[in-house]
Amino acid sequence: MSELLFQPVRDEDALHLDIDGWEGPLDLLLSLARGQKVDLAQISILELVEQYLGFIEDATALKLELAADYLVMAAWLAYLKSCLLLPKDPEQDPSPEELALRLQQRLMRLDAMREAGARLLASDRLGRDVFPRAAPEGLRTERKAVWRASAYDLYAAYGQLRARMQPAVHMVHDRRVMTLEDAIHRVGQMLGIAVEWIALEAFLPVTSDPAYRKSCLASSFLAALELARQGRLDIEQEEAFDEVRVKAA
Amino acid sequence: MNEFVRAVEAVLFASDEPLTVEDIAAHVGDGDVKAALEELAAHYDARGIELVERGKRWHFQTASDLAHLLRREREEPRRLSRAATETLAIIAYHEPVSRAEIEAIRGVQISKGTLDVLMEAGWVRTGARRETPGRPLTYATTRGFLTHFGLESRRDLPGIDDLKAAGLLDPLDDDALQLQLEGDDEVETEDEDA
Amino acid sequence: MNEFVRAVEAVLFASDEPLTVEDIAAHVGDGDVKAALEELAAHYDARGIELVERGKRWHFQTASDLAHLLRREREEPRRLSRAATETLAIIAYHEPVSRAEIEAIRGVQISKGTLDVLMEAGWVRTGARRETPGRPLTYATTRGFLTHFGLESRRDLPGIDDLKAAGLLDPLDDDALQLQLEGDDEVETEDEDA
Numbered sequence: 001m002s003e004l005l006f007q008p009v010r011d012e013d014a015l016h017l018d019i020d021g022w023e024g025p026l027d028l029l030l031s032l033a034r035g036q037k038v039d040l041a042q043i044s045i046l047e048l049v050e051q052y053l054g055f056i057e058d059a060t061a062l063k064l065e066l067a068a069d070y071l072v073m074a075a076w077l078a079y080l081k082s083c084l085l086l087p088k089d090p091e092q093d094p095s096p097e098e099l100a101l102r103l104q105q106r107l108m109r110l111d112a113m114r115e116a117g118a119r120l121l122a123s124d125r126l127g128r129d130v131f132p133r134a135a136p137e138g139l140r141t142e143r144k145a146v147w148r149a150s151a152y153d154l155y156a157a158y159g160q161l162r163a164r165m166q167p168a169v170h171m172v173h174d175r176r177v178m179t180l181e182d183a184i185h186r187v188g189q190m191l192g193i194a195v196e197w198i199a200l201e202a203f204l205p206v207t208s209d210p211a212y213r214k215s216c217l218a219s220s221f222l223a224a225l226e227l228a229r230q231g232r233l234d235i236e237q238e239e240a241f242d243e244v245r246v247k248a249a
Numbered sequence: 250m251n252e253f254v255r256a257v258e259a260v261l262f263a264s265d266e267p268l269t270v271e272d273i274a275a276h277v278g279d280g281d282v283k284a285a286l287e288e289l290a291a292h293y294d295a296r297g298i299e300l301v302e303r304g305k306r307w308h309f310q311t312a313s314d315l316a317h318l319l320r321r322e323r324e325e326p327r328r329l330s331r332a333a334t335e336t337l338a339i340i341a342y343h344e345p346v347s348r349a350e351i352e353a354i355r356g357v358q359i360s361k362g363t364l365d366v367l368m369e370a371g372w373v374r375t376g377a378r379r380e381t382p383g384r385p386l387t388y389a390t391t392r393g394f395l396t397h398f399g400l401e402s403r404r405d406l407p408g409i410d411d412l413k414a415a416g417l418l419d420p421l422d423d424d425a426l427q428l429q430l431e432g433d434d435e436v437e438t439e440d441e442d443a
Numbered sequence: 444m445n446e447f448v449r450a451v452e453a454v455l456f457a458s459d460e461p462l463t464v465e466d467i468a469a470h471v472g473d474g475d476v477k478a479a480l481e482e483l484a485a486h487y488d489a490r491g492i493e494l495v496e497r498g499k500r501w502h503f504q505t506a507s508d509l510a511h512l513l514r515r516e517r518e519e520p521r522r523l524s525r526a527a528t529e530t531l532a533i534i535a536y537h538e539p540v541s542r543a544e545i546e547a548i549r550g551v552q553i554s555k556g557t558l559d560v561l562m563e564a565g566w567v568r569t570g571a572r573r574e575t576p577g578r579p580l581t582y583a584t585t586r587g588f589l590t591h592f593g594l595e596s597r598r599d600l601p602g603i604d605d606l607k608a609a610g611l612l613d614p615l616d617d618d619a620l621q622l623q624l625e626g627d628d629e630v631e632t633e634d635e636d637a
Contacts, residue, residue, distance in 0.1 A: 023525070023526060023549065023550075023551050024549070024550045024551030025550060026549070026550025026551070027549075027550060027551070105610075105611075106548075106550070108609075108611055109548055109611050110529075110548060110549060110550065112536075112602075112606050112609075112611045113529050113532045113533050113536065113548060113549075114529055114532070115602075116532040116535070116536055116600070116601060116602065116606070117525075117528035117529050117531060117532035118528070119601040119602070120528070120531065120532060120535070120592055120600075120601070121523065121528060123592050123593050123594075123601070124507035124510065124593045125591055125592060125593065126504065126590055126591045126592075126593065127591070128510075128514070129507055129510035129514070130504045130505050130506070130507045130510065130593065131259075131262075131263040131504060131505045131513055132263075132502060132503070132504050133262055133263070133309075133456065133503060134263055134264055134265035135264070135265045135266065135308075136456070136457055136458060136459040137310070137311055137319055137457040138319070138457065138458070138459045139319050139320075139321065139454065139457060139458045139459070139462075139470060140319065140320045140321065141320075141321045141322075141323055141469075142320055142321070142322050142323070143322075143323050143324075143325050144322040144323065144324050144325065145324075145325055145326075145327045145366075145369070145370075146324045146325065146326050146327065147327055147328075147329050147333075147366065147369070147370035147372075148326050148327065148328050148329060149328070149329035149333075149334055149337070149397075150398075151398045151399060151400075153329070153334050154334060154337060154338050154341065154398060155338070155406075155407055155412060155415070155417055156417050157331070157334040157335045157337075157338045158335075158338035158339070158341075158342055158412065158417075159412040159413075159415075159417025159418045160335075160417070161335055161338065161339065161354060161355065162409060162412065162418055163418050164356065165354065250489055250490055254491070255489075255490060255491035255506065255509065256491060256509055256512055257491070258490060258491030258492060259491035259492060259505040259506060259509045259512065259513060260491075260512060260513065262491065262492050262503070262505055263505050263513050276512050276513070277512060295444055295449075296444055296449060296452060297448075297449040297450060297451070297452030297453030297454075297456060298452060298453065298456045309456070311453045311456055311457045312449065312453055315449065315450060315453040315454075318450055318453055318454055318470050318471060319453075319454065319457045319470070321469055321470050
C-alpha cells in the first residue's frame with residue numbers, strides 16, 4: 001500500500017502538510033489541483049507540477065519518509081516540466097502537451113469517481129432512508145407430489161401378490177423307475193437262463209437313461225435278495241465291490 | 250394525500266410489530282392519529298392490503314381472502330413405491346377392505362404413510378366402518394383412481410385368469426422374495442421413491 | 444379495484460424480497476402483471492409507501508422523504524472507507540472492471556480488505572475473466588447494490604450520462620495505464636494479482 005509515512009513533525013511544519021496523508025501520489029496531485037480552485041479541465045498542469053515538486057521538497061527537508069511511488073511520480077513530473085518548458089521537439093511522441101493532457105484526464109477520472117461515490121452514499125439507501133416492510137408474511141413455494149403409477153405397475157403388483165399368496169404345493173416330477181414288484185417278476189422270469197453263474201447286471205433292461213438304469217439295478221438287487229430268501233436262486237460276490245452274480249437254485 | 254396520514258402509513262408499514270396509537274404518535278408527532286388510522290383503514294378496505302386493529306394495536310396485513318396466493322404449489326412427479334402400489338392393488342381388487350385385511354394379504358404391516366400417499370394421490374378414500382369387533386375403517390378406490398388407470402369401472406380390472414395369461418402370476422422373482430424377507434421394515438420413506 | 448391488481452398488490456406486500464414479474468405471475472396466475480405494476484406504482488406515487496423497481500425486481504418501501512421519521516438509531520448500516528467508496532463507484536460506473544483497472548484509476552493498489560467488504564455487503568460480485576493476457580477476473584455490481592442504493596438500473600447511476608459524454612468512463616488504454624515514464628514498471632503492479 002502506498003502511503004506517506006510521517007515521522008513526528010513540529011506543529012509549525014505540519015501547517016504545510018495534510019496530516020491525514022494521501023492514498024498515493026495521484027490522490028495528492030488531485031488534492032493539490034483542487035487547491036487551484038478552478039475546474040479540473042482548466043487546471044494549470046505546470047502550476048500543479050510545481051506544487052507537487054514543492055511538496056516533495058518540503059517533505060524531504062522535513063526528513064519525512066516518502067514511499068517510493070511519490071518519488072517516482074516526482075521524477076516523472078520533473079521530466080514533464082522540463083519537456084513543457086523546453087523548446088518543442090516535433091519528433092517527440094507523445095508530445096509533452098499530450099502527456100499533460102493524460103495526467104489531467106486521470107485526475108478528472110479519479111475526481112469523477114470520488115464524487116460519484118459520495119453521491120451514492122448520500123442516496124436514499126434501503127435500511128437507512130427508506131425501509132422495506134419489516135414483518136412480511138413471506139411467500140412460500142410448496143412442493144406437491146404428483147404420484148405416478150401405471151396400470152401395468154398396478155396389475156403386476158397384484159399378480160405378484162397373488163403368486164405370493166398361492167399355498168405352496170410341492171410336486172415331484174414323474175421319474176421312470178423299476179418297482180420292486182417289476183424287478184422280482186423280471187428276475188424270476190429270467191432265472192431260467194441262469195444255469196451258470198451270471199452277472200446280475202445282465203438281467204437289466206437296455207436303457208440310455210442312467211437314472212432309470214440305477215433304479216433297475218437297485219430294484220433287481222433287492223429282487224435277487226428276495227428270490228434268494230425264497231430259495232429260488234443263489235448269490236455270490238467274490239470280494240467287496242466285485243460283480244454280483246446269480247444262478248438258479 | 251395528507252402529509253400526516255402519509256407519515257402514519259409509512260410508520261405502520263416499516264414497523265416489525267403492531268403499534269398502538271401512542272407508538273405511532275411517538276414517531277409522527279402531533280396530529281390526530283386516530284383519524285389518520287380511520288382514513289387509512291377506509292382507503293385499504295377493498296385492496297390487497299388491509300389495516301387491522303387487534304387489541305388496540307394496528308398493523309397492515311395481506312388481505313385475508315388472498316392468503317392462498319402467498320402459497321404456491323410446485324408439482325413434482327414421484328413414482329409410487331412398491332408398497333404403495335401393492336396396497337393400492339389390494340384395495341382395488343378387494344374393496345371395501347380394512348387395513349388388517351390388507352396386511353393379511355400382503356403378509357406385512359403397512360405404514361401409515363402408505364395409505365396417506367394413496368389418499369393424497371386421490372386414488373383411495375376411506376369407506377364405511379365394518380360392523381365387526383373394533384369396527385375397523387375400510388378403504389376403497391375413488392373415481393380419480395378409475396380415471397388415472399383408464400378404467401370405466403372396477404369391473405374392468407383384469408381378472409386372475411387375465412393376469413395369469415399375461416404372465417403376471419409367475420412365481421416370485423428375487424425382488425419380491427426380498428420384499429417378503431424384509432417384511433416389517435415397511436417404512437415409506439421419501440427417498441425410497443425418489 | 445380490479446381483483447388481479449389486488450392480487451399483485453398482496454403478493455408484493457407479503458414478499459420478504461423484491462420480486463420479478465415472473466415471480467409475481469407464479470403466484471397470481473394469468474394476467475398482465477406489468478400493467479398491474481404500473482397501476483399500483485401510479486396509485487402509490489404520493490403515498491407514505493411507494494412501489495419501486497430495482498434491477499427488474501419490484502418491492503414496496505417507505506417514501507424517501509419520510510426518512511427522518513423512520514431512521515433507526517443505528518445510523519449507517521455500514522460505514523465505508525474512502526477506498527471502499529471509490530472502489531464501489533469505479534466498479535458501478537465501469538463494470539465489468541478488473542482489479543488492475545480499478546488500481547489504475549485510483550493510482551494505488553487496492554488493499555486486500557476493500558473488495559472483500561464490498562462483496563460481503565452483497566454489492567459487488569466477481570464477473571467473467573477478461574480474455575486478455577493473464578485473464579484477469581472482473582468485478583461488477585449486484586442486484587443488491589441497485590436495491591440498496593435505490594437505483595432502477597445502472598443507467599440511473601447519478602451523472603453517468605455526463606461522465607460518459609465527457610469520456611471519463613472510457614476504457615483505460617494502455618497509455619493511461621502507463622502514465623509514468625517508460626520503464627517505471629514497479630508502479631503499475633496489476634500483474635501481481637492477475
